Amino acid sequence: MKKKLSIILCSTMLLSSFPMNIHASEIGNPIISPEASVSREASAASEPTSENLKKITSTVKGKVSIPKSFTNFDYHYNTKDNYGAASWELIWSNSKETERISVMCDEAGNILNYYRFSENQYTRSKPKYLKSQLQGKAEQFIKKIAPAVAKKIKITDSNPVSIYSGQYTYSYIRMEGNIPMPDNGVRISVNYETGEIISCSINWLYDITIPSSSAVITKKEATEKINDKVKMELAYRAAYTTDKSGKTTARAFLVYEPDKDYIAVDAKSGKVYLTKNEYVYNSDSFTEGATRDEAASEEKNAGSPLTDKEIESIDKLNDLISKESAINKVKGEDNLLIDSNATAITANLTQSYSNNNEKNFVWNINFTDPRDLKNESYRAYANASVDAKTGQIISFYASVPNYYDIGENKWNEVKVIYTKEQGQTTFENFLKKQIPSYYNKSKLSNTEHDYIIAYKEQNPVYGGYRYNYDRVNEGIPFASNGITGSVDGVTGKIYRYHYNWDENIKFESSKGVMSAKEAFTHYIGKEGYDLVYEINTIYKLGNKTVKTYDQITKYEVRLVYRTDINPTAISPFTGKQLDYNGEVYVKETNYSYSDIGSHKAKSAILLLADMGVGFEGSKFLPNQKITSKEFTTLLTQLGYRTEDLKLSTTAKTITRTNGVKALITLAELDNVAKIKGIYTTSFKDQAQIPKDDLGYVALAQGLGIVNGTTFRPKAAITRGEAAQMIVNFLKADIK
Incomplete structure (x- = not known):
């Protein structure tokens, strides 16, 4: 079928080819990291033994129904490591291994992940059940495999699903009394054709102390503390639109955003938290400097190499600099790090488009x-790109020496001579020479350490400095454009340089923007700032006298006021939340209508709504004639390509014949429908169907897309009829 290939379809197709030993947790949809899912008491249990396996298998089979045909049994034991507790994975499959059930659980038998696979699972499913009809089945399954969990969850997700997924997914959040605990929850998926449970992921701390729900600090007091720590920053964001000719237009719109991704206030002590995950890493690890892969990832899109004849022609037409001249432009820059041994030089001319x-x-x-x-x-090695017209160096990347001696298992003695300030001066002098106009419109946003050349007393010694510059307009940063570069502290040379700059971009004026204080008031008033229980994860280093360090994980639950506001961008003019494209954010919800209560197409309308397909507003208007554009829109919402359907986007209505022809064309049966003299229908008004269209109508009737005693070929389709025809099409047995 001529459908848009969705990301969901791609991922599910990949799942079907996973090996048997894949962890169920890799297939499910974890809400938090796996280590927070298990009982810490259970994780400290025994080593894997046959007795343990028998006990775990018996416990799991008491919760999960295993078909008698699943005669094969396999298992894996995942030992406790630095990041998580031990777990078992039990796998049952049929003799041909075309179907299997995989269950992952901790050592106490608490199920973490359930996944059911069948060979034909990711073929196109035909929607049969409404999302509301299968919610009860999902909750019954949770109650069966985790009764203690089922008592403390509340559904949070009612968003529509894609037609490609073949399933409804329900998300639940943990509740302690009336207070949500968003770091714990359940995610479960049910096939919407068969009603079969496909997957279930449970992330839960079982043996954890929950503080009392009595808050000492009020929400107003917490807001004041957050206000003291959060700075609302005025910045530009980029939005790109592409017209039918392929031309892309860029614009920069203004937003206010908080400078912190996370902040919370302890509801009992008033302490402000800026993290709920504390990490300390093993200092024995080392970095060998920048890698080849890293270099490749930072190169600009090189385009397609040109032949010598093409180059010769272009040289004459465009007055490009020669290859030798381009090479000399790079070699002539004394501040660029090019190893004296990198003497083999190649160059190719490419063309690209802005x-x-x-x-x-x-x-x-x-x-x-x-x-x-x-x-x-x-x-x-080193690589550079040079503008073939101006000779300007566009980007540069070079390797830095590897100071770790693998044979001697030690770091070579190297001295960092140049300071961060000296490196900045070197880099900025280079920018003033190469791209002065860009540099003058940029502002240093941050500096950071780059690669590691050694460890001294278990602390890293950094060999380079990275400098990031944001483009500015009216003094306001535009982080989507800017310059980045790195300078080696050992040689004082530049080993990384790159910029991203949209030449033709329209900046929104900052005239009339509100103050940061006003922006904070708007921001903190949005949905997502509430009293919640959160999990603080603590990672501590082990014994410092030994070379290898253990990361001991500890969890604590605390009652906090937390800002889970999304999106974070606030319009500096209206205070409303903005989406990624600068439009006013509208929370995605299922379509809901007040005028379909007794309509014969009610079920079809609701089924499309569960797929995220329908019309804006509180009314569907099922008896209103549908326009050609509206009919096309419904199909587009389902992911179908409609360019070749030859449906007018300006026509006020669409006939039943044209609607059928569009659907048969989507099914790629139009060539079959054009065969003459072989088709007939049971419609009483078949004589009114044009002979050229009879094949389309006959196929549509045979597939169940249309039914009834009459077809009415010239009648306009109503919205309700269109919904029913489309749902019938989705359910049709079309290969």
């Missing part, structure tokens, strides 16, 4: 070490 479809020509130059090195642990 966001505005303007043709650009770029020389891509590579420097490599050609020597035949034995026991190679480091080989120098």
Whole structure:
């Protein structure tokens, strides 16, 4: 079928090819990290033994129904590690291994993940049940496998699903009394054709102390504390639109956003938390400097190499600089780090297009070490891109030496000579020479350490500095555009340089923006700022006298006022939340209508609503004639490509014949429908159906897309009829 391939479909297709030993947790949809899902008391239990396995298997089979045909049994034991407790994975499958059930549980038998796989599971499902009809079945399953969990959950997700997924997914949040605990919950999926449970992921702390729900600090007091710690920053965000000709237009819109991703206030002590996950990493690890993969990821899109004849022609037409000149532009910059051994040089000319479809020509130059090195642990390289018209260096990336001696298992003695300030001066002098206009419209946003060259007394010694500059307009940062670069503290040379800059972009004026104080008032008043229980995860280092460190994880639940506000962007003019494209954010909800109570197409209308398909507003108007554009919109919402359906987008109505022809075309049966002299229908008014259209109508009747005693070929389709026809089409047995 001519459908848009969705990400959901891609992921589910991949799942069908997973090996048998895949963890159920990799298939489910964890709400929090796996380590917070298990009983800590259980995780400290015994080593895997046959007795333990028998006990776990018996416990799980008491909760999960295993078909008699699933005669194969396999298992895996995941030992306790630095990040999580021990767990069992039990796998039952049929003799042909075309179906299986995988269950992951902790050592106490608490189920963490359930997943049922069948070979034909990810073929196109035909929607049969409404989402509301299967919710009870989902909750019965949760009650069966985790009765203690089922008593303390509340459904939170009622969003529509994609037609490609073949299932409804229900999300539940943990509740302690009337207070939500969003870091714990359940996510369960049910096939909407068969009603079968496909997966269930339970993230739960079982043996944890829950503080009392009495808050000492009021919400108003918490708000004041958050206000003291949070700064609302005025910034530009980018939005891109592409027209039918492929031309992309960029605009920069203004937003206020908080400078912290997370902040919470303890409801009992008033303490302000800026993190709920504390990590300390093993300092024995080392970084060998920048890698080749890292270099590749930072290169600009090189485009397609050109032939010598193409280059010769372009040289004449566009007055491009020669390859030698481009190479010399890079080699002539003394501040760039190019290893003296990287003497093999190649270059190719490519062409690419800017966001505005303007043709650009770029020389891509590579420097490599050609020597035949034995026991190679480091080989120098560098690459650069140069504007073939101006000679301006667009980007540069070079390797830095590897200071770790693998053979001696130690760090080489290296001295960092240049300071962060000296590196900044070097880099900025380079920018002033290469891209002065861009540099003058940029502002240093942050600096950070780059690669590690050694460890001293278990503390990392950094060998480089990274500098990030944001583009500014009217003094306001535009982080989507900017310049980044890195300078080596050992040599004082630049080893990374890149910029991203939209030449033709329209900036929204900052005239009339509200103050940051006003913006905070709007922000903190949005949905998502509430009193909640949250889980604080603590990672501590083990014994410092030994080389290998254990990460001991501890969990604590605390009562806090937390800002789970999403999206965080606030319009500086209206105070309303904005989406990624700068439009006023509208929370996604299922379509709901007040005028379909007794209509014969009610079930079809509701089924489409569960798929996220329908019309805006509180009324569906089922008896109103549907326009061609509305009919196309419904199909587009389902993910179908409608460009080739030849339906007018300006016509006020669409006939039943044209509607049927569109659906048969989507089914890729139009060539079959055009065969003459073989079709007939049972419709009493078949004589009124044009001969050229009879095949389409006959196929539609045979597939159950249309039914009844008459067809009425020239009659306009109503909205209700369109909904029923489309649902019938989705349910049709079309391969």
